[in-house]
Amino acid sequence: MLTGHRLEVWGDPIAHSRSPRLHAAAYAELGLDWQYGRRQVAEASFVPTVEGLDAAWRGLSLTMPLKNAAARHAVTLDDDARRTGAVNTLLLSEDGPRGFNTDVAGLARALVDYGVAAPRRVRILGAGATATSALVSAAGSGAREIEVRARRPEAAGPLRALGEDLGVAVTAPVLDAPAPEPVDVTIATLPGGTDLGPIADALASVGGPLVDVVYGGWPTPLAQAWRRAGRDAHDGRGMLLHQALLQVRVFVGGDPALPLDREDAVLAAMRAALVGD
Structure with missing residues (x-):
């Protein structure tokens, strides 16, 4: 009661x-x-x-x-x-x-607002707690392939195991690995001021829209890279609203x-x- x-x-x-x-x-x-x-x-x-x-x-x-x-x-x-x-x-x-x-479904609802209702290939930047919610959200939205980029690939080990449980293929290259593959959306869970340098531009060129789940310091260096590539970049307010x-x-x-x-x-x-x- x-x-x-x-x-x-x-x-x-x-x-x-x-x-x-x-x-x-x-x-x-x-x-x-x-x-x-x-x-x-x-x-x-x-x-x-x-x-x-x-x-x-x-x-x-x-x-x-x-x-x-x-x-x-x-x-x-x-x-x-x-x-x-x-x-x-x-x-x-x-x-x-x-x-x-509610972060999981909140992110999924935000993706719908951004025109990414059913992504098949998703890239997640970071491997912390928010990345875990992002992975579950992406899988629930229909993703079948998820790339998790972290500074330490071993940090993505739990996410790879979670992906197996969810029936999703999870790969884990290092954060600045070259030659990124095209994806339908990129979800960034890194600290807002993170600057990836030239790799950010490479990621943006094939990254689909960006959802950078931060609320301050906008536009972040990642968002600026996406804008240079002529792609949409969204901050964390949509996820915040829906959760x-x-x-x-x-x-x-x-x-x-x-x-x-x-x-x-x-x-x-x-x-x-x-x-x-």
């Missing part, structure tokens, strides 16, 4: 988070008098802080470095959280926290697959809040 009305986004750092603005717009549109704030929480203090919440709390949004800790603490995980080992949404119930990863909408579904109805009442109006209000940020 869910009775609480308080929600927050937690992370370290957290001051940059746009989640309070997005969620406030959604609940205002739904006519819900819910409170959504933000709190800086270190990974070491995550569990005792969660356990100290009272019945006024309904749920939490989690950003780095708390997603793996949240997955370990949840009493249940949805399929995307289980596959990635990461939770960005905790629904607090009497039976314990239920964990969801937040799915979080609202979880907090309101308990299920990221259950649409909201007047969802089109809610999404429009959230999109306007994001544009105005």
